[in-house]
Amino acid sequence: xxxxxxxxxxxxxxxxxxxxxxxxxxxxxxxxxxxxxxxxxxxxxxxxxxxxxxxxxxxxxxxxxxxxxxxxxxxxxxxxxxxxxxxxxxxxxxxxxxxxxxxxxxxxxxxxxxxxxxxxxxxxxxxxxxxxxxxxxxxxxxxxxxxxxxxxxxxxxxxxxxxxxxxxxxxxxxxxxxxxxxxxxxxxxxxxxxxxxxxxxxxxxxxxxxxxxxxxxxxxxxxxxxxxxxxxxxxxxxxxxxxxxxxxxxxxxxxxxxxxxxxxxxxxxxxxxxxxxxxxxxxxxxxxxxxxxxxxxxxxxxxxxxxxxxxxxxxxxxxxxxxxxxxxxxxxxxxxxxxxxxxxxxxxxxxxxxxxxxxxxxxxxxxxxxxxxxxxxxxxxxxxxxxxxxxxxxxxxxxxxxxxxxxxxxxxxxxxxxxxxxxxxxxxxxxxxxxxxxxxxxxxxxxxxxx
Amino acid sequence: xxxxxxxxxxxxxxxxxxxxxxxxxxxxxxxxxxxxxxxxxxxxxxxxxxxxxxxxxxxxxxxxxxxxxxxxxxxxxxxxxxxxxxxxxxxxxxxxxxxxxxxxxxxxxxx
Numbered sequence: 001x002x003x004x005x006x007x008x009x010x011x012x013x014x015x016x017x018x019x020x021x022x023x024x025x026x027x028x029x030x031x032x033x034x035x036x037x038x039x040x041x042x043x044x045x046x047x048x049x050x051x052x053x054x055x056x057x058x059x060x061x062x063x064x065x066x067x068x069x070x071x072x073x074x075x076x077x078x079x080x081x082x083x084x085x086x087x088x089x090x091x092x093x094x095x096x097x098x099x100x101x102x103x104x105x106x107x108x109x110x111x112x113x114x115x116x117x118x119x120x121x122x123x124x125x126x127x128x129x130x131x132x133x134x135x136x137x138x139x140x141x142x143x144x145x146x147x148x149x150x151x152x153x154x155x156x157x158x159x160x161x162x163x164x165x166x167x168x169x170x171x172x173x174x175x176x177x178x179x180x181x182x183x184x185x186x187x188x189x190x191x192x193x194x195x196x197x198x199x200x201x202x203x204x205x206x207x208x209x210x211x212x213x214x215x216x217x218x219x220x221x222x223x224x225x226x227x228x229x230x231x232x233x234x235x236x237x238x239x240x241x242x243x244x245x246x247x248x249x250x251x252x253x254x255x256x257x258x259x260x261x262x263x264x265x266x267x268x269x270x271x272x273x274x275x276x277x278x279x280x281x282x283x284x285x286x287x288x289x290x291x292x293x294x295x296x297x298x299x300x301x302x303x304x305x306x307x308x309x310x311x312x313x314x315x316x317x318x319x320x321x322x323x324x325x326x327x328x329x330x331x332x333x334x335x336x337x338x339x340x341x342x343x344x345x346x347x348x349x350x351x352x353x354x355x356x357x358x359x360x361x362x363x364x365x366x367x368x369x370x371x372x373x374x375x376x377x378x379x380x381x382x383x384x385x386x387x388x389x390x391x392x393x394x395x396x397x398x399x400x401x402x403x404x405x406x407x408x409x410x411x412x413x414x415x416x417x418x419x420x421x422x423x424x425x426x427x428x429x430x431x432x433x434x435x436x437x438x439x440x441x442x443x444x445x446x447x448x449x450x451x
Numbered sequence: 452x453x454x455x456x457x458x459x460x461x462x463x464x465x466x467x468x469x470x471x472x473x474x475x476x477x478x479x480x481x482x483x484x485x486x487x488x489x490x491x492x493x494x495x496x497x498x499x500x501x502x503x504x505x506x507x508x509x510x511x512x513x514x515x516x517x518x519x520x521x522x523x524x525x526x527x528x529x530x531x532x533x534x535x536x537x538x539x540x541x542x543x544x545x546x547x548x549x550x551x552x553x554x555x556x557x558x559x560x561x562x
Contacts, residue, residue: 237543238540238545239526239528239540241526250524250526252523252524252525252526252540252541252542253526253540253541253543253544253545254543254544254545255543
């Protein structure tokens with residue numbers, strides 16, 4: 001998945017586990033950008049009675065680098081606080097929740113927002129309400145209204161934090177079964193079945209917890225630098241000590257980062273196991289040490305092994321050990337101007353995994369989920385929209401499709417332009433993304449999912 | 452641009468009561484003696500924590516003023532008792548010190 005459970009330590013700490021980051025020029029407010037960071041992966045909607053929530057003991061941040069040094073120039077910080085209104089019941093709610101101040105809602109979460117910029121910190125909002133989880137028709141009979149009431153307009157920004165429907169789609173079960181892609185299963189060496197199969201969207205009908213902000217482009221860019229780098233991080237205090245007498249943790253010490261996410265799938269499928277936790281603890285400005293895993297990706301070599309004879313050109317490229325400058329550009333520096341007519345996401349020579357968004361490129365009237373590979377410069381890897389098929393885009397890039405951008409003599413394998421975990425079309429999403437902020441669909445209710 | 456780490460901390464300890472390194476170190480001594488002693492029913496009843504033959508520092512005799520103590524808990528992490536490598540946490544602060552004697556006394560306290 002994009003970054004769900006991508007590293008050994010964070011896989012044991014879902015509350016702090018970032019799953020996806022989206023950054024795009026808002027299609028319905030093109031003078032703004034929308035930045036979304038998802039956490040708490042793979043939520044089974046019926047997972048009560050203690051339904052999902054953000055961690056009160058976690059510092060969530062969305063960072064923006066606007067001068068290309070791989071360090072945060074603007075950080076939006078989110079701290080959550082849980083209140084139990086009726087400690088005498090085990091129930092999440094004791095009746096229908098019809099408003100955010102409903103006395104029937106027993107376990108309420110609010111949050112504070114702050115911004116750090118230019119060496120100073122300022123509070124943007126306090127005590128902002130999250131919506132409840134979507135329980136079911138008896139408990140949350142008009143969930144859309146509850147969620148809408150939790151969209152807050154602050155000075156210069158719109159913000160939402162709470163449960164939403166997972167929009168990322170991927171055939172997890174197959175991909176992590178030795179790199180099987182069901183539509184190409186007949187070509188897979190260890191499987192070798194006679195027929196191709198349809199992909200299975202493993203994340204359908206699951207929820208996540210989203211932090212979404214919409215801010216004016218002018219507030220996050222500096223003159224002459226329309227491209228911003230975006231990532232999210234989650235941090236924990238250095239000390240957590242279980243105080244059994246009080247039934248709570250004692251927290252102490254400075255914050256230390258435990259999760260990070262910029263571009264999808266980088267830590268998940270490019271960084272080796274023994275570096276994943278380290279990668280999660282560092283800012284993008286430290287990514288030079290990981291550059292070799294991007295420019296010599298193990299997954300590209302694996303494709304040749306798993307699908308023998310399907311990627312002969314890629315095999316030559318891998319055997320030649322030519323650094324994949326195309327992947328370095330896409331993931332670590334941005335794509336310089338002059339490679340694709342009228343397009344750039346280049347932020348400078350600093351190698352840093354950030355989701356780069358050129359804010360001067362307007363939203364597409366007819367978006368392609370293949371983004372730049374689909375001739376849509378408003379999509380991934382120019383930022384990332386909710387529907388962008390980042391798995392297919394990155395699979396094709398890893399298979400060599402984008403190498404021709406930096407070597408015009410290279411002719412990619414035909415399969416590199418076709419490889420995907422879903423053929424011919426991406427899967428339908430049960431609760432589809434919305435056309436307005438916060439853009440992710442209404443979360444699935446526990447009553448109806450699983451059905 | 453420097454890292455935002457230093458800006459990260461909505462500190463539960465009010466700024467005017469945030470401990471300085473010196474006060475944390477004083478607190479450390481208090482935690483080593485007082486904190487653990489509390490768990491062991493008082494310093495006087497905890498010979499393992501006593502430093503026989505050494506005169507007590509004035510702070511230890513009189514104890515620090517309550518106004519100079521951090522409001523929250525102080526956590527002491529003896530990374531290596533042999534080298535005396537100790538980390539002290541209070542609020543969102545962290546201080547490292549090397550004190551073989553203190554580390555040895557803490558180690559003795561846990562048996």
